[in-house]
Amino acid sequence: MDKIIVPRPNHLKRNIVILAVVALILGSAIFAGFNPVTVIRNFSKGRRLLGRMFLPPDWSYAPKVIPPLIETLRMAIVGTFWGALIALPVAVLAASNFLNNPWISKPVRLILNIFRTIPAMVLASLFVAVFGIGPFSGVIALSIFTFGLISKLTYESIESIDFGQVEALMSLGANKLNILRYAIMPQILPQFMSYTLYGFEVNVRSAAVLGYVGAGGIGQTFEHNLAWRNFDRVGVIIVISFLVVLVIDFVSSNIRKRLV
Amino acid sequence: MIEFTGVSKVYPNGTKALNNINLTIKEGEFVAIIGLSGAGKSTLLRLINQLIPATSGTVSFDGTEVTKAKGKELRNIRRQIGMIFQGFNIVKRASVLTNVLSGRVAYHPTWKTILGLFPEEDKQIAYRALQRVDILEKVHSRASDLSGGQQQRVAIARALAQEPRLMLADEPVASLDPITTIQVMDYLKKINKEDGITTIANLHHVDLALNYATRVVGVKEGHIVYDVKIKDIDKKTFLADLEKVYGRAIHHDEMLGDE
Numbered sequence: 001m002d003k004i005i006v007p008r009p010n011h012l013k014r015n016i017v018i019l020a021v022v023a024l025i026l027g028s029a030i031f032a033g034f035n036p037v038t039v040i041r042n043f044s045k046g047r048r049l050l051g052r053m054f055l056p057p058d059w060s061y062a063p064k065v066i067p068p069l070i071e072t073l074r075m076a077i078v079g080t081f082w083g084a085l086i087a088l089p090v091a092v093l094a095a096s097n098f099l100n101n102p103w104i105s106k107p108v109r110l111i112l113n114i115f116r117t118i119p120a121m122v123l124a125s126l127f128v129a130v131f132g133i134g135p136f137s138g139v140i141a142l143s144i145f146t147f148g149l150i151s152k153l154t155y156e157s158i159e160s161i162d163f164g165q166v167e168a169l170m171s172l173g174a175n176k177l178n179i180l181r182y183a184i185m186p187q188i189l190p191q192f193m194s195y196t197l198y199g200f201e202v203n204v205r206s207a208a209v210l211g212y213v214g215a216g217g218i219g220q221t222f223e224h225n226l227a228w229r230n231f232d233r234v235g236v237i238i239v240i241s242f243l244v245v246l247v248i249d250f251v252s253s254n255i256r257k258r259l260v
Numbered sequence: 261m262i263e264f265t266g267v268s269k270v271y272p273n274g275t276k277a278l279n280n281i282n283l284t285i286k287e288g289e290f291v292a293i294i295g296l297s298g299a300g301k302s303t304l305l306r307l308i309n310q311l312i313p314a315t316s317g318t319v320s321f322d323g324t325e326v327t328k329a330k331g332k333e334l335r336n337i338r339r340q341i342g343m344i345f346q347g348f349n350i351v352k353r354a355s356v357l358t359n360v361l362s363g364r365v366a367y368h369p370t371w372k373t374i375l376g377l378f379p380e381e382d383k384q385i386a387y388r389a390l391q392r393v394d395i396l397e398k399v400h401s402r403a404s405d406l407s408g409g410q411q412q413r414v415a416i417a418r419a420l421a422q423e424p425r426l427m428l429a430d431e432p433v434a435s436l437d438p439i440t441t442i443q444v445m446d447y448l449k450k451i452n453k454e455d456g457i458t459t460i461a462n463l464h465h466v467d468l469a470l471n472y473a474t475r476v477v478g479v480k481e482g483h484i485v486y487d488v489k490i491k492d493i494d495k496k497t498f499l500a501d502l503e504k505v506y507g508r509a510i511h512h513d514e515m516l517g518d519e
């Protein structure tokens with residue numbers, strides 16, 4: 001049988017991309033002062049620290065971890081709630097296919113984009129400066145962060161709905177609010193709830209570190225113990241927080257799977 | 261009842277969909293609109309309830325100029341005109357009852373309909389509409405759980421709940437199998453006959469038009485090129501006449517099936 005000859009694939013493009021990526025990573029590492037030798041030299045120090053944290057953690061401290069942890073969850077819940085609540089109507093305004101008025105949707109989107117570029121930590125430090133130390137500042141920061149996240153996802157959902165259902169409602173004499181209620185909401189509500197749960201997952205994790213800038217929750221307890229070098233207590237905080245986040249992620253993502 | 265006077269439609273991208281249409285449709289007629297894909301059938305239908313605005317000319321419904329109506333006035337005209345679509349366009353994630361009740365929204369203050377507060381009377385209208393199309397037993401089902409033919413019947417029930425005077429149907433059976441097609445067309449015919457609701461349907465199959473309509477209007481490239489009452493159709497020349505509409509003769513084997 002004749003041998004089939006196929007031209008060799010041209011890998012030039014791929015190789016250039018690989019090279020560029022490697023160069024980029026190395027370049028950034030050098031720029032950031034990252035040095036593998038430092039990592040190895042400090043390895044034993046790190047091992048000793050880990051030992052003091054987890055061998056064993058100070059379990060007697062566990063009951064003290066619960067109240068700030070609950071505060072963290074409450075911050076996440078309240079922040080998610082307000083963020084999502086405001087996100088829904090704003091998403092409707094931002095969607096280009098509902099009001100059909102670029103003079104409204106474009107500016108609203110611009111504002112949303114600005115909100116979304118600010119990390120929750122930055123917002124939190126800002127609000128701590130304004131409202132003082134405590135969970136209130138954290139909740140405001142989380143609300144705004146959630147608002148930015150959910151409104152963007154939701155208006156994109158609104159723009160990808162089946163428009164035939166909207167047309168049908170128009171054809172029978174419905175006004176905008178009725179169209180919203182009977183044609184748009186049924187289509188996006190499951191997705192909106194899924195985004196809200198996702199926002200909650202993200203917020204639990206954010207809320208856990210927000211305390212670092214004084215915005216309440218478990219992060220504040222963490223920071224306090226680290227400052228006092230109570231490493232065995234820090235270990236307990238990490239273990240318990242880790243477990244809680246894990247359980248919440250698991251439950252929430254399972255509900256989300258069922259929603260959509 | 262409906263009067264097109266010198267109506268043209270040019271879409272924003274420059275497509276000339278309709279050109280100087282003059283057409284009068286009388287109360288109680290069942291008009292089938294036939295024509296090739298892209299001829300302008302959907303455009304013609306959508307001008308009647310102003311889902312799209314006309315570029316020039318006027319369309320009037322019962323003496324009111326639809327082409328001029330806006331806001332509340334337009335919605336009051338629309339609620340008298342039912343429309344069913346090829347893709348059914350019912351709200352899949354809502355119950356059958358909610359879908360049919362939504363046909364009543366234009367009759368009540370918005371705050372009530374938003375809260376889902378429909379009077380008992382409206383529910384009776386909805387049940388009766390569902391009964392008309394023999395699907396009352398599905399009243400509490402989720403619309404997405406129904407078959408295509410059942411969904412189209414719910415769409416008809418929603419239109420009936422409007423208590424309309426006119427029914428527009430844009431290829432109502434194009435995504436249904438032949439048996440369901442006959443069922444749905446039978447319901448449309450029954451409603452047209454028993455309730456005297458004027459019906460205009462875009463149809464892809466000539467023999468459906470012959471079997472159900474009282475009048476056939478042929479559209480080609482934005483013009484009306486054929487307009488005959490069924491009772492006046494000359495069987496001998498009919499197939500040849502269709503050449504005007506489709507640009508070529510239709511053969512017997514291109515029909516859905518002979519009766």
Ligand SMILES: Nc1ncnc2c1ncn2[C@@H]1O[C@H](COP(=O)(O)OP(=O)(O)OP(=O)(O)O)[C@@H](O)[C@H]1O
Nearest residue numbers: 271272273275277296297298299300301302303304
């Ligand atoms: N929204 C739109 N924007 C631009 N052009 C359009 C639009 N809708 C329809 N057209 C064009 O207008 C012409 C008539 O379209 P129309 O949908 O009325 O045809 P039709 O007879 O209903 O065809 P079909 O049998 O495929 O449904 C076509 O050339 C189509 O491409």
Ligand SMILES: [Mg+2]
Nearest residue numbers: 301302303430
């Ligand atoms: Mg069409």
